Amino acid sequence: MNDKRRKILDMLAQGKITVEEAEKLMAAIGETGNGTEAAGTDAAGRRSWKYLRVQVEPGPDSEKGDRVNIRVPFKLIRAGLKFAAFIPREAHAKVNQAFKERGMDVDLARITPQDLEEIVSNLDDMTVEVDGKDKVRIFCE
Amino acid sequence: MLPMIVRFKVKEAGRRGFGLWFPAILIWIVLAAVMLVLLPFMLLAALATWGRGPGPRLLLIYPLLASVLWNLGGLTIDVDQKERTLLIDFI
Numbered sequence: 001m002n003d004k005r006r007k008i009l010d011m012l013a014q015g016k017i018t019v020e021e022a023e024k025l026m027a028a029i030g031e032t033g034n035g036t037e038a039a040g041t042d043a044a045g046r047r048s049w050k051y052l053r054v055q056v057e058p059g060p061d062s063e064k065g066d067r068v069n070i071r072v073p074f075k076l077i078r079a080g081l082k083f084a085a086f087i088p089r090e091a092h093a094k095v096n097q098a099f100k101e102r103g104m105d106v107d108l109a110r111i112t113p114q115d116l117e118e119i120v121s122n123l124d125d126m127t128v129e130v131d132g133k134d135k136v137r138i139f140c141e
Numbered sequence: 142m143l144p145m146i147v148r149f150k151v152k153e154a155g156r157r158g159f160g161l162w163f164p165a166i167l168i169w170i171v172l173a174a175v176m177l178v179l180l181p182f183m184l185l186a187a188l189a190t191w192g193r194g195p196g197p198r199l200l201l202i203y204p205l206l207a208s209v210l211w212n213l214g215g216l217t218i219d220v221d222q223k224e225r226t227l228l229i230d231f232i
Binding site: 050051064065066067068069070071072073075076078079080082083085086088 | 198205215219
């Protein structure tokens with residue numbers, strides 16, 4: 001049993017998530033009982049995810065009760081990132097400054113298309129869960 | 142895959158909602174015509190700014206735009222607030 005699956009089952013046992021939510025998460029990590037998976041595998045046997053999902057659900061203390069469900073195809077992210085080449089050099093300093101103000105020391109001019117591709121291809125390892133007033137989940141499927 | 146249908150739904154509290162299944166192919170046809178008309182101007186701009194401007198990058202706009210549009214299929218944005226509901230789904 002892998003760590004992700006164990007974590008989901010723990011959350012289910014603790015009552016933090018419902019059975020339906022657990023099923024969705026299992027599907028997202030490709031651990032469904034019937035063997036169906038949202039994503040396939042590439043030539044290297046590595047799971048190739050199709051979508052990046054962002055889900056926001058209201059928690060018990062939520063005042064607004066907003067729900068957000070966004071599904072973005074990875075191919076669209078890759079295609080969109082190529083537009084980074086159109087950022088004029090004059091704007092690089094401003095973008096770098098904005099990154100720095102948010103605590104990220106990034107030099108935009110030094111980011112290559114290969115770097116961006118590497119970032120996107122490694123997003124599949126990412127699962128973010130934030131439990132506050134609202135529950136936020138970011139994962140791949 | 143190029144989305145063929147765009148599903149659009151908006152609903153505000155106390156008002157009648159608005160839902161639409163729009164054949165996106167109509168948008169693509171119009172967009173293709175506009176892009177075709179603009180192509181000579183784009184090429185001229187690229188040539189004029191080749192040495193000292195964004196010339197080479199201008200040539201990439203068409204293939205990049207096509208790549209983004211082609212991969213829109215599957216994009217879903219679903220926002221459900223107390224007063225407003227919005228759904229945009231590229232199918």
